[in-house]
Structures are given as structure tokens and as C-alpha cells.
Amino acid sequence: MSTRNQPAHKEYVQDLCRSRETCQSSFRESVDHGLSLYTRSKNRPGNGRRQSTVCEEHEEEWDEILNNVNGAVDIMAFQDGQVDYHELYDYLVINKKLADKYNMKCWTNIESFDRDMPIRFLPIKWEKLLLKLDAARRAGMENAITFEFSHFMSPNSAYLQAGHLYERYCEHFIL
Template sequence: MKITGTFIDEITHDIPSSNWGEREWEADFQAMKYIGIDTVIIIRNGYRNLATFNSKVLSSNFDMINAPIDLLELFLSLSDKYGINLFFGTYDSGKYWMNGDYQREVDINKAFTEEVNDKYGHHPSFQGWYISHEIDTYNPDVMNVYRQLGNHLKGLRDIPILISPYIHGKKQFAEDPTSLEQHKESWDKVFAEIRDCVDIVAFQDGNVDYAELYDYLLVNSKLAKKYQLTGWTNVETFDRDVLIKFPPINWPALCHKMDAATRSGVDKMITFEFSHFMSPFSIYPAARHLYDRYCESVGLTPLNAGVESDTIRLGEILSDRLENSIADTSALSNM
């Protein structure tokens, strides 16, 4: 199975900005299209005081930072042009729902998504909603958020609604990781409650050990089928195991996770996320190589973003120099 969807994390919790303009983003969409990406999910269109565009709703509630580029318009236009479905991620205040004021989080998002639907609803690529408020276990208050928001979003525009929960796993919560059985029970309860207001669930796959990933994927896949939800997996392409937080993942680990996902019967693989961690234009050079490894593995000619510009040309210079120095040595030893 191929990776056919990706988050776009330009309004971010913790990942550095690439500072791309329109030209760089278009090149990135081309690179996505080339490997078969048909879905992009804007992970959130606003977080605290940053947003993808200058929203009247957000500006009337918060001290927003001006958006010099309308990223939502840009991403929708590029999605229109390249035949990609775009999922719109909701606003995350970073405070109300963290502090128990769930209703305020819901109310702002109702107004925000109305504004968005009015302003950007004409884009044919606007094909999904993404509720950005992540959970890892049953939480009755967030169930209520999902129900209220889900119904509202469906009323605005009847398109699929996606969530991407995380697993309370040992790689992120070493002190009190959940067991597979606890995970199953908890999410059985969640799915029973959200089945009417959410369509697709894409668990993040980086919170558990590589060895136990398949078992979790299988449970998730079966739970999704039980409640007639669509089950995607969010194949994280960043590395949680090294000191820098976070660089692109290593290729063997990515292969392992894609293989586990394919065997588990998930409906689709998406990733967090292409533009930083597996793009040939990434600010992290290791991502450029990861793109090539991925291309090779699915039978596509690699782009060689790293290789063409550096390795080949410099490799040729080095080859020449090495040959000359060997020739020199031979000349000397022949004397």
C-alpha cells in the first residue's frame, strides 16, 4: 500500500517553519502528486495567534498575528489544480479546551468554519473536515466537542470528517503506557459514541514500539470495521528516537511501519508529514533522500534532489581527483 495522504503542518505546535512562498509550495504539491498523494489535511487552520489566513472571527476573539500569505487559498488552489482532496483542520485555541472550557472552543470553531465555508466553499478540492483536537483515551467532554462540531460541520458541508488520535503508548508515555487491552476497551467506547459524527479515524503510529505496532493497527482496524468507520493510519515520517526533535525517520523504520499497516488491513495510509520529512524540497536534507528511497520502493524514478545537485557532480570531481592521484602515484612508481 502506498502513502496517499499527508498533513500540512504550517500552523504548527512544535515544528520549524520552512518559510516557503507560492513557488516552493507548488513544487511541493508536484512532488506529492508524483508519488500518488491524493489527500492533504491542513492539520489546523489556526493555533493560538497564528492562522492560515486573516480570519475575521479569530481576529475578533484573539490578538492574531497578520498572515502575510493566504495559505488556505494557496493550498486549496493547488489542490484544485493538481486534483487533490483537501481536509480543513479546525482552530485550536491552545487554552480553552485544555482548561475545561470546551464550549468556548466549540463556539469559536462553529463561527470560524462558517466563515471558512462562506469564503472558500467554492473550491472543488474542499472535500473534508479535520477536527484537530487530539485525544488518546475516552473523554466525555471531548466526545461532546466531537458531537457538536461534527453535526455543525456536516450541516455546513456534508463531506467526510477525520480525526487522528494518538495512542497512550510507551514511546511517548514511558511512565504509564496503556496496554493493548486497555487501548481496545477505551477506543471501543469512543467509537461507539462518535460513529455518527466522525467518518474516518487515522491513529498516529509513532507512540508504540515497532514490535507492537502491528497488534495495535489490527485492533484499530477491527474496531473501525465494527463501527463502520473508515480506518486510516497516520504513518509518522519523523523520528522520535534520536536527540534532535524531530528529524526525518530512517528508511528501514518507515518500511517496517508501512508493511505493518498494509498487513493490518487499514483503508489508507496518510503521513505526518510530507513537506518537512519526506519532501525533495524539505529544509531537512535527509528528507530529500527519504523521498528517493520511497520512489525507488514504489517503482518510480527517484528525483535525486540531494544526489543530482551534490553527489553526482561532486562525486565526478572526486573521481577525477582520485584517478589523477592514482595516475600520479603510478607515474612515480614507474620511474
Template sequence: MIQLTGTFLDEVTHDIAPHNWGPAEWARDFDAMRAVGIDTVVLIRCGYRRRATFESAVLRERMGTYPVYLDLVDLFLRQAERCGMAFYFGTYDSGTFWTAGRYQEEADLNKALADEVVERYGDRPAFRGWYISHEIDAYDEGVMTVYEDLAAHLRGLKDQPIFISPYIRGVKQFGDAALSLGEHVRSWADVFARLDGLVDVVAFQDGNVSLGDLPEFLAENRRLAAAHGLTSWSNVESFSRDVPIKFPPIDHRVLRYKMEAAAAAGVDKLITFEFSHFLSPHSVYPAARNLYLRQVEFLESQGFDGADARALHAAAR
């Protein structure tokens, strides 16, 4: 079955609208995720600049983070445990150090934070992996040092799978500065050679290349990952980059095409950025509830029992 089975959770962001949800709203959204087969949730980042998902002493002291009124890490872990899902913890993005070339400061801050996270949440049964939130589109020597230092530390704290979700330097975002397929392959061969034994899973974002070129990129990404012992997922973006606003839910015909292309390339798992905003019947975007229903219909066409998902969709009106 071609199915999205994972999603990012994005509540500390800078380019999409907040839900303003509390525990009850998050609980019903986890139910909606489970009803369409999602078994993995990934906190895209535990903090960004001065905003955080839990009251971290490390971030408060070193970054002056604003008060946290609801511990979202605990909330997401509880919901993941209730729904039988795996939870991946996403690292902190300073928005400052690594983008200014201060790579060791970024790594050191995240290592101290990871110590705090494991002490606080490390024994939770849903805590099944790590996500390094720093995204790149090509080989970057400085970020390689962050990945190497941080991944080794995370592995030593809690030996769980570690994954990354890079983007492709494609024409939709970069125009004439985009990398060709050959340039992309050469650059990522170098990246994966450096990450051998440190990172377990790679899930390339699929939205920056044209739909016509996507199958070739997916196939090469899968081949590259396999050559370096990495598990290959695909981050099937459920928002659109093809309209002049940031960012509406995607056309389901495009979503289906991308899922089918990733499945044809042989990836091991389809995840999305991001269910709650762009694919949920409870989203702040009305088009998302239609996308949810179209996805249920697509799953039913493959033999999936969509009764629970349809009931949740109806109840969300």
C-alpha cells in the first residue's frame, strides 16, 4: 500500500501559522493521524532562536528563551504512547550560530540540551529516535562537523536511530542557481561518506524540484542512501510551493503523484511535512480537511478501511 506513515510536528516555526491548540485539540489530531495509518511522529525542532517546546534550563540560560506555558514534548510523547506511535526528538536550531559559521557553538549547545532531554524524557517508551534539525542542500564542511559531533553524542546518550531531512537545491526555490542531478549526486555522495555510521536514515524533502524531474531525483537519492548503508525515506511535502502564497495545502493529485513516484523509487517509508497544518481535518486551513478526505479515498482504493478516518472527518465539521 502506498501510504504516508509518518509526519513532522511543527509548533515552533517561522513561516506557517500557529494552531493555538491545547491538549484536547492535539489529542483529536493524533486520532486523525492514526486513522490514516501514521505510526511515526517527528518533532521538527525542539526550539528555534528564543522559542522552545519545553522549559529548558539550558536554553533559558544560554539563549534567553521565552517562557514555555505548555510542555509540548511531554504532550507529544503522551499522545504517541496513547496511539502506539514512535516519537523522534528534533534538535534545537539557534538560527544564529551555525548560519554565521559558529559551528562548534551550535554543536556544543545541542549536546548540552540533549543531556537535559535524556534526563527528562529518555525513559519514555515512545522516544524511539533522534532528528537532527539542521537542514542543508549540498555538502557543507561546517555543518558536517555539527552532524558528526552531535550525532556521536546523541548515539552515546540514547542509542536510537538518527535521521536527517535535507532539501534539494532545486529550480522551484533556486532557479538558475539550482544544482543539476549530477551535481546533486556528487555533492551528496560526499555528505553520506562523512556520515557513515553516524546517521541511519535520510528523508529528502521532495518539493523543490519539478514534478517531471522528481522521479530521477528520488531514484538517485535512494541509490545513494543504499550505497552508504542509510535507510531511505521520502519527505513528501503536503504543502504547495507552486502558488504565490506561503503555504497552502497541496493539490491531492500532486500529493498522490509524489507518493507513487517515491514508492516506485523503492523508498522504505513515506513521511510528510506536515500533517497537522496541511492534511488534517482540524487544520487552520479549510482546504486541508478536503485533502484529508481525498487521502482517505485514495487509501480506500487500495483496500484500506477508512471508516474511522471518515467518522473523524465528519466530526470535525
């Protein structure tokens, strides 16, 4: 399930999860025991830019949501793109803590594109990808997946940078 920046994602999930039995049944049928999540962010006053999700608020909201789906989800993998780099490790630690609390496996879902671009997204720089992977390793993530491999990391992508990113990844991890 992805909560794709819906303005009322918490309310949406809460409505879905009014009854634990209904929620568990729905999740078992629709997500086959996996949960990939995209967190919402807040707007910064005055400049209209997005602000990272506050870690404490993230923990409170998702603790409640995961409690409602307890037993219906085996793996969760939050996308990391709405979190500033300086908050990433703390964010991943919270995700791991919540996953452990609800007996779920916790993966990281790394966005392999760069949100720092003013016009359109481009493949992420190798150093940023490595930083994200290292934060995930230190936080105890059990596995890593990437959002949008085909466009931003595949050697077959229209972006030349994607092929280079893939090559650097393979060289680094000796694949």
C-alpha cells in the first residue's frame, strides 16, 4: 500500500482500519503482506517549500496505524524522499523500532532520484545514494529496495546518469 502524499492519509488509513478484522483481511488480500509507504510532509511557512516529516510525529502516527494493521503486514518499507539527509538515520531508526514492535521486517525504500533539482527529477548522485544505504545499514534495515529503478538507476534508462549510477553501485558492492 502506498499513501502517496494524500492530504488526509492518516484519516484514509484510519477509515480503512476501523475494524481490525476488516483491516487485516483487506491488507492480506491487497498487499500480499508488504507495506511500502510514502510519508507526507509539512509546508514551511512563507516559502512554500516542503519540510521534512517531524520524526516524533511520524512515530506517533505510524505507531497508531501499524497497531491497526498488526498481524496483517509482514514487511514495511518507507520511502525516504520526504526526509532531509540530516534526519534520515533517526527516521530509519524509528521505522525499525516500529517494525520490531509489531513483528514486521523493516526494509528501506530508497528513492534513486534527486529531489534537489528545480525542474525535473534526475538520477541521484552516487554519494547521496551511498549515504542513504549507509544510514539504512546503521539503522538495522534488513533489506533495501529502490523506488523508480527503471528510470533512475537502470542501465537501460534514457538518462545516461542512471547507467553510470548502476555501474557505480555494482562496482561498490562487487556485483
